[in-house]
Amino acid sequence: MIKVAVDAMGGDNAPGEIVAGAVEAVREKSGIQVALIGREELVKAELAKYTYNQEQIQVVNATEAIATEEPPVNAIRRKKDSSIVIGMNMVKKKEADAFVSAGSSGAILVGGQVIVGRIKGVERPPLAPLIPTERGVSLLIDCGANVDARSSHLVQFAQMGSIYMEHVLGIKNPTVAIVNIGAEEEKGNALVKETFPLLKECPGINFIGSIEAREIPHGGADVIVSEAFVGNVILKLYEGLGDTLIKKVKSGMMMNLRSKIGALLVKPAIKETLKSFDASKYGGAPLLGLNGLVVKTHGNAKRTEVRNSIIQCVTFKEQAINEKIRESLGAQKDIPQ
Amino acid sequence: MIKVAVDAMGGDNAPGEIVAGAVEAVREKSGIQVALIGREELVKAELAKYTYNQEQIQVVNATEAIATEEPPVNAIRRKKDSSIVIGMNMVKKKEADAFVSAGSSGAILVGGQVIVGRIKGVERPPLAPLIPTERGVSLLIDCGANVDARSSHLVQFAQMGSIYMEHVLGIKNPTVAIVNIGAEEEKGNALVKETFPLLKECPGINFIGSIEAREIPHGGADVIVSEAFVGNVILKLYEGLGDTLIKKVKSGMMMNLRSKIGALLVKPAIKETLKSFDASKYGGAPLLGLNGLVVKTHGNAKRTEVRNSIIQCVTFKEQAINEKIRESLGAQKDIPQ
Structure with missing residues (x-):
């Protein structure tokens, strides 16, 4: 079972399209669990519109949200109860394999580096x-x-x-x-x-x-x-x-x-x-080289892109991409000069 | 009378489209003289296809041509009888107000700096x-x-x-x-x-x-x-x-x-x-800040772009752009700190 934390409050079409994308993803893949992070009452109201396997979707309450225009470093430091900080912490604590967000790019980049952290040997995590x-x-x-x-x-x-x-x-x-x-x-x-x-x-x-x-x-x-x-x-x-x-x-x-x-x-x-x-059928942009996976989808992502971004996390995990990155960068270092 | 030197050997469609563009330009503007620089027999053969005011077009023989893939610094230094070097020298010696070429970008940039030279105070001439x-x-x-x-x-x-x-x-x-x-x-x-x-x-x-x-x-x-x-x-x-x-x-x-x-x-x-x-209706890209005017047109420029590039040189000269650049950069320096 692969667990994907999803920022239900990020992007132009939150929470409606984000929740809809999560529902589509769990309908398509039985091996996924999604944790929707956001204002509980809003997220639950959206979820109530759909039928799906309830064991596959969990709601995690977040009282705060980070706006696109907020200076990212401050936002990550101060808004401990924001959907982005909660999602990143879930990945850090291995409560989730991946975090998907359509929210503030700056906050996602900073949070990925500061909260989730880099794989040892990775100098900078690129957004790709x-x-x-x-x-x-x-x-x-x-x-x-x-x-x-x-x-x-x-x-x-x-x-x-x-x-x-x-x-x-x-x-x-x-x-x-x-x-x-x-x-x-x-x-x-x-x-x-x-x-x-x-x-x-x-x-x-x-x-x-x-x-x-x-x-x-x-x-x-x-x-x-x-x-x-x-x-x-x-x-x-x-x-x-x-x-x-x-x-x-x-x-x-x-x-x-x-x-x-x-x-x-x-x-x-x-x-x-x-x-x-x-x-967009391939999902969002991964922030590579982190101890876990963080995926940034377009700010204007709709349900299809959100669904595909969640499913992309499954392939990432199944293919053990981070282990391969670790090996590849490690192998390079061992080459005799 | 404004005199524009034109590289008849530069670009994918030389000399045919270049010569045709020059003919169109002189037909449209009586105040222009064009010097077509290239292999005399080829240029004259193209010119023979058109009727135009013969006083407005002159042919300047160039026995060499610079290819796109040639290293520019060497090409400018060695090929003294190339259409680009001859054209640049005409601008330098004030025998022409401007030089238009669809040839090697590298050679045009180097030739502009090395042969035509910068306006005093201009640190780098940009291609725009x-x-x-x-x-x-x-x-x-x-x-x-x-x-x-x-x-x-x-x-x-x-x-x-x-x-x-x-x-x-x-x-x-x-x-x-x-x-x-x-x-x-x-x-x-x-x-x-x-x-x-x-x-x-x-x-x-x-x-x-x-x-x-x-x-x-x-x-x-x-x-x-x-x-x-x-x-x-x-x-x-x-x-x-x-x-x-x-x-x-x-x-x-x-x-x-x-x-x-x-x-x-x-x-x-x-x-x-x-x-x-x-x-392309506006002409080519000027290399600004030189003691004269050098215009780079697209490598695949056809007659219309060549014509418009020639006519663009008239506006440049009439509007005294170089004098305005001189004043503007000079004025900035005189501001008390």
Whole structure:
């Protein structure tokens, strides 16, 4: 039995969509127990709308909630009875295998490091969302946990990302590339130039060199390594530009009578195709390298993403990802210099 | 009379589209003279296809050409008879007001700095392309000239970018924002944190704070300041993701008979709308802060972009952008501390 703590108060659609996602997850997998953390009366009122195996869902009361705009360090320190702090503590005390939240990214990153803590040997825990590509998805690692990273951090990101893609996504010998502004080895800023030879020499990863941002949507590599500032820019631009282009296409369809009739005929097919360009079916972004699992879902996540994020935790646990990370980073250290 | 030197050998569509663009430019503007630099016999063969005012186009023979993959510093040093080196020298010797090339970005950046040279007081010349947004275009400055920039460089980028947007694009009091991973002042990496207060205090610019990458396509600011690595990632991802999404929409339209019929009706309108999301009508990317003007157009530029890039040089000269940059950077230094 795998136990997943879920922040019922986090994100734009809490608690309704979060509770609905939890119900869907336990209906789908009998081996999961979900602890919904939040204002008890609100969570129970939502739960009352559904029928499900009551032994699979437990409600944990939390009197506080952390808002997105709160300074994360203070919030984690002071709001001991918030859903995020309670959830993180459950993972720390091994009362839960994983914690899923659509709440404040900052608080989740800080709480993961401060409360759950890092696996020994992991220098920085990266946030690693999956982004859609023409060929499927790629793991973008790191996207927000650690700005001004060092080259040794990036090497660990490559190792942890490879393990995740191989064992959670099932991609054999996943390709790894570092985000750069040209394909040649001598290109890049100081960090990339320093990291490139380390990645080339790193055992156990399938490093294929630099990747220009243009190639990311084409599916140029399975694991896209970058420091958090650049990774965050890529992630956010993906969202913003996707929105804008879809809006443009839609407004084009409404331009005149001819196009409006065409739109009626073409819309279902376009919708279907664009669904393939949506990574939410894979769940949320794991914060890798922690003593447990913390998953951040989109702030606007709906029930499907919440359900998938919970189910993702099962694969993570079953595939013993943290044990593999421990071995991989340990093995590297034992290599004679 | 404004004289623009044009690299007839640069880019994927040289010399055909370059020559055609030059012809279109002189047909449109009687006040321009274009010097087409390239293999004389090839350029003349292309020119022979058109009728135009022969006094407006001159051919300058260049026996060499710099390939995209050549290491730029070596290429600029050794290929003295290449179209890029000849064009840069014409600007340096004031035989031309501007140089337009679709050739090797690296060689253009190096040649601009080494041959044309910087305006006194300019620390680094940024490459500043216009990118399309929902509301028009924004200037993304810097996109490739200077990795590992300092905060003082970014402040100058903001100043030069503001002058360009106000006087070349005609946007009154353009808004300036710095690319960041959150909207709050305390967010960011070391460079952004150092630059933010300097931009706040910088006179003569309309600084509105941080911009997350998500807001760039929505038109969140007129001048988007960033160091070159991040700027280059934004520019390339814009191209890659745009391609991928349009491809997805097109393949959706081909899904079944119903959607294919719809596609016939809707395509012209969508095409029209997406045209509004295309910055090539504004010309190429200027390399700002040089003693003259150097404009980089896309490697795959066709005649329209070449024409517009040539005409853009006229506005640049007429609006005395370099004099304004000189004044603006000079004025800042004279402020009592």
